[in-house]
Amino acid sequence: MRIFCASIATETNTFSPLRADLSDFKESFYAGPGDHPETPTLCSAVFPVCRRRAKEEGWDLVEGTATWAEPGGIVNSKTWDGLREEVLDQLRSALPVNAVVLGLHGAMVAQNCQDCEGTLLKAVREIVGPDVIIGATLDPHSHLSEKRTDAADVLVAFKEFPHTDFVECAEDCVDLVVRTVKKQVSPELHVADCNMIEVLPTSREPMRSFVDKIKSLEGKEGILSISVIHGFMAGDVPDMGTKILIVADREKNLAQTLAYDLSRELFSFRGTTRPEFLSPTEAVVRAKKAPSGPIVIADVWDNPGGGVPGDSTILLRTLVEQEAFDAAVGTIWDPMAVKTCISAGEGATLKLRFGSKMSDTAGPPIDGDVKVLKIVLDATQDFGESIVPLGDSVAIDYMGITVILNSNRSQSFDPSLFRNLGVDPKSKKILAIKSTNHFYDGFEPVASDILYASVDGPYPNDPKTTDYKYARTDIWPRTDLSG
Numbered sequence: 001m002r003i004f005c006a007s008i009a010t011e012t013n014t015f016s017p018l019r020a021d022l023s024d025f026k027e028s029f030y031a032g033p034g035d036h037p038e039t040p041t042l043c044s045a046v047f048p049v050c051r052r053r054a055k056e057e058g059w060d061l062v063e064g065t066a067t068w069a070e071p072g073g074i075v076n077s078k079t080w081d082g083l084r085e086e087v088l089d090q091l092r093s094a095l096p097v098n099a100v101v102l103g104l105h106g107a108m109v110a111q112n113c114q115d116c117e118g119t120l121l122k123a124v125r126e127i128v129g130p131d132v133i134i135g136a137t138l139d140p141h142s143h144l145s146e147k148r149t150d151a152a153d154v155l156v157a158f159k160e161f162p163h164t165d166f167v168e169c170a171e172d173c174v175d176l177v178v179r180t181v182k183k184q185v186s187p188e189l190h191v192a193d194c195n196m197i198e199v200l201p202t203s204r205e206p207m208r209s210f211v212d213k214i215k216s217l218e219g220k221e222g223i224l225s226i227s228v229i230h231g232f233m234a235g236d237v238p239d240m241g242t243k244i245l246i247v248a249d250r251e252k253n254l255a256q257t258l259a260y261d262l263s264r265e266l267f268s269f270r271g272t273t274r275p276e277f278l279s280p281t282e283a284v285v286r287a288k289k290a291p292s293g294p295i296v297i298a299d300v301w302d303n304p305g306g307g308v309p310g311d312s313t314i315l316l317r318t319l320v321e322q323e324a325f326d327a328a329v330g331t332i333w334d335p336m337a338v339k340t341c342i343s344a345g346e347g348a349t350l351k352l353r354f355g356s357k358m359s360d361t362a363g364p365p366i367d368g369d370v371k372v373l374k375i376v377l378d379a380t381q382d383f384g385e386s387i388v389p390l391g392d393s394v395a396i397d398y399m400g401i402t403v404i405l406n407s408n409r410s411q412s413f414d415p416s417l418f419r420n421l422g423v424d425p426k427s428k429k430i431l432a433i434k435s436t437n438h439f440y441d442g443f444e445p446v447a448s449d450i451l452y453a454s455v456d457g458p459y460p461n462d463p464k465t466t467d468y469k470y471a472r473t474d475i476w477p478r479t480d481l482s483g
């Protein structure tokens with residue numbers, strides 16, 4: 001048996017003021033054939049999983065490129081064409097193969113392509129022909145097009161949000177691909193549209209029980225895998241929306257009925273799945289009043305993980321206005337300010353302008369006297385088993401508040417973000433971070449409470465008012481569907 005694997009992944013916020021090119025991929029993660037580290041990354045976990053299975057079972061693994069760019073703006077045509085052709089050329093020279101396994105995200109949009117993953121899967125199918133098995137992993141914040149389900153045999157998305165199960169998902173996908181090659185199963189894909197778009201964290205009800213339920217259905221009556229495609233509301237493409245995706249073993253009718261039933265159940269959760277979102281002022285006032293810290297305040301929309309710059313100053317300004325100085329902010333993206341602080345050196349005091357360089361929706365930049373507390377070149381934070389680069393980073397003191405400035409955009413995943421910059425997260429009353437829900441597993445053990453602040457900014461967080469051009473209008477809440 002001979003299997004080819006590759007990974008091209010990013011999440012495109014088509015409304016973002018950012019743009020993405022090859023340097024964004026190289027800055028976040030790029031491994032040429034054979035260079036993938038043993039550590040799994042979010043979307044390329046199929047690499048270490050394939051390696052382990054190949055070794056155990058004695059099949060050949062041909063590795064192509066694996067690359068990932070931090071979620072951002074529209075990918076330029078040349079970069080998308082280049083990465084796609086690089087992987088397709090690698091596949092052509094790997095032939096003949098029994099299977100192709102791809103680690104995808106599923107929400108990549110380029111200047112010249114609204115459905116990058118569909119286009120890639122279709123091109124792979126054209127190269128390998130109808131009999132080779134194609135499997136791919138997806139992030140649930142993706143757009144599921146017919147092009148993808150037509151081209152692939154196996155598609156499996158992470159079930160958890162936060163995506164703590166990305167290795168498990170890769171294992172499920174690779175396992176199904178291998179069993180298909182061995183003719184132990186004959187998978188078919190079934191999709192049911194939920195006709196909605198919603199934020200669906202699985203760390204809380206009702207989604208927690210829903211995920212447990214779909215897991216309990218897997219492996220029975222020909223149901224091989226069930227995924228919930230949450231959809232990604234910041235991607236303005238025709239396939240945007242929530243869907244149920246079932247991989248089933250020739251039990252077509254049963255699987256399609258199950259997909260439909262699950263889609264109706266999910267639709268009934270609309271409007272009830274989000275945690276309580278507070279205004280920035282409410283969140284800070286509530287955190288200040290709490291008897292003990294640290295209280296984590298998540299700036300849920302200025303989340304670089306959703307493709308925005310992550311340089312909003314609004315929550316920091318609110319901390320100052322409310323005189324909540326016993327606080328640390330991690331992070332504000334500002335490579336220029338980081339460079340200036342590094343030039344000034346640890347211990348230096350200087351006048352610094354920082355934050356809010358990229359849009360007029362992230363509050364004005366801050367001008368203030370700051371002290372450079374710590375400089376870390378190539379700083380990182382943990383996210384589960386993977387390590388996320390923050391780039392050169394500094395911790396500064398601004399009016400008593402410790403602010404971490406970073407130069408590689410990244411959402412806040414884990415308290416190691418603070419520790420690695422010399423800040424004991426438990427020593428602060430308030431930790432202000434930028435993330436929608438991925439922070440939850442990392443921060444929950446250190447937090448005495450978690451508050452979610454809904455700060456308007458460059459993220460289109462209300463589909464009812466977002467100015468979409470391509471997304472469907474006949475989905476909730478764009479249309480008030482009742483059933």
Ligand SMILES: [Zn+2]
Nearest residue numbers: 139140141163
């Ligand atoms: Zn996601």
